[in-house]
Amino acid sequence: MLDTTRQNQTQVIGIGSGKGGVGKTTFAVNLATVLNTQGKRVLIFDADLGLANIHIAFKNRVEGTMVDVLEGRKTLKEIVIETENGIHIVSGGNGLDEVLSINKQSATQIIQSFSELDGEYDYLIVDVSAGIDDNVMTFMAGCDHKIVLGTEEPSSIADAYALIKMLTKKEHITGLIYVPNKVRNSRNGQKLFESMNQIVKKFLGESLQFIGSINFSSDYNQAWSRGVPAVSMGQSAIIERDYEELIESLNTIEVELAPNRVSFFQ
Ligand SMILES: Nc1ncnc2c1ncn2[C@@H]1O[C@H](COP(=O)(O)OP(=O)(O)O)[C@@H](O)[C@H]1O
Ligand SMILES: [Mg+2]
Numbered sequence: 001m002l003d004t005t006r007q008n009q010t011q012v013i014g015i016g017s018g019k020g021g022v023g024k025t026t027f028a029v030n031l032a033t034v035l036n037t038q039g040k041r042v043l044i045f046d047a048d049l050g051l052a053n054i055h056i057a058f059k060n061r062v063e064g065t066m067v068d069v070l071e072g073r074k075t076l077k078e079i080v081i082e083t084e085n086g087i088h089i090v091s092g093g094n095g096l097d098e099v100l101s102i103n104k105q106s107a108t109q110i111i112q113s114f115s116e117l118d119g120e121y122d123y124l125i126v127d128v129s130a131g132i133d134d135n136v137m138t139f140m141a142g143c144d145h146k147i148v149l150g151t152e153e154p155s156s157i158a159d160a161y162a163l164i165k166m167l168t169k170k171e172h173i174t175g176l177i178y179v180p181n182k183v184r185n186s187r188n189g190q191k192l193f194e195s196m197n198q199i200v201k202k203f204l205g206e207s208l209q210f211i212g213s214i215n216f217s218s219d220y221n222q223a224w225s226r227g228v229p230a231v232s233m234g235q236s237a238i239i240e241r242d243y244e245e246l247i248e249s250l251n252t253i254e255v256e257l258a259p260n261r262v263s264f265f266q
Contacts, residue, residue: 012124012264013250014143016167018159020130022151023181026220026230028127029057032087033229034243040122043080043088047110047139048129052092058083059227065093069113070106076116085232088121092129107138114264124264130159132166140167141258145250147177148208152192161199168204175256176206179246180213189213211249214242 013031015024025046032042045066046054055062064079081089114124128139140146146167150160160178167173180192190213197208217239223230231239257263 009119010121010124010265011145011255012126012143013145013147014126014128014140015147015149016128016136016140016163017130017149017156018132018161018163019150019153019156022149022153022156022160023214023220024130024149025054025057025127026224027149027179027181027214028125029054029229030220030231030239030243031246032123032125033085033231034240034247035123036085036087037231038247041088041120042123042125043090043117043121044125044127045090045114046092046127047135048127049092049106049135050094051129052094054089054127055081055091056227057224057229058087058089060089062091062094065091066110066113067093070109076113080117085229107135108262111138111142111262111264115266118265126264132159132163136163137166137171138262141171141173141261142263144255144257144263145177145253146173146175146258147179149179149181150192150196151180151182152188157192157196160196164196164200164208165204168200168206171258171260173256173258174206175254176208177211177250177253178208179211182216183213184216186213186215189215209253211253212242212246214246215239 017024028044032044035042046052060081064074068074069076148160150156178196180189183189193210200208219230219236230236
């Protein structure tokens with residue numbers, strides 16, 4: 001289903017992976033930073049409920065989390081944090097009590113709570129947690145663009161496929177984007193994409209969309225330890241180019257909305 005009526009609204013980009021540690025948060029932070037450099041107003045929602053760590057990437061302190069919003073202590077606007085470079089972030093919470101208080105109902109409620117920020121951002125980037133549980137499905141289905149991030153590791157390939165399968169079969173989502181991360185060069189990225197796309201075509205009867213890949217760079221680890229995005233470290237021309245190309249391709253892709261969704265900003 002194509003939808004062209006939402007062009008002037010916030011573009012919502014969901015990032016999932018199946019497996020943890022493949023680079024979702026790093027990707028969200030660097031994508032946001034490049035968009036921000038291009039003059040876009042960007043909000044990142046760290047939807048890794050209970051284990052949110054996006055504030056660490058920016059060396060910010062969290063004043064409140066989505067759990068405070070769900071439990072009526074704070075409004076969404078009150079928990080938005082502005083980072084040094086102007087990117088806004090919302091934390092999903094990072095305590096055990098917070099993990100326990102989240103259920104499927106909440107994922108829907110969380111998505112709906114974003115209407116409070118309607119019109120304030122050009123992009124909302126949703127950093128979805130690892131795994132393939134109901135919250136992951138609900139968050140991904142609620143986004144305009146649905147990106148599955150993966151690496152060449154066999155366990156990442158298996159878990160990315162599991163997520164793609166669930167999104168395709170259970171949520172009937174089409175137009176999924178698969179982005180290879182930590183690849184040696186763009187040729188390897190293209191190869192990884194093609195092999196995943198072949199499997200998905202063969203077993204699920206769907207095609208994945210290609211918007212590029214992200215090269216491996218030790219700058220990312222350094223950036224994490226310094227509390228800055230890798231693209232803003234100054235010597236990361238390759239990193240910047242990866243994201244610029246990716247954003248350019250993303251802009252040409254038609255949004256395909258999930259049939260049974262509760263969308264952000266709807
Ligand atoms: N393109 C990349 N090249 C090298 N290391 C990367 C890359 N992307 C992410 N990483 C590293 O991978 C680790 C996990 O990243 P993170 O973003 O926390 O993953 P996730 O959010 O998926 O759990 C971090 O140490 C990060 O620096
Ligand atoms: Mg993460």
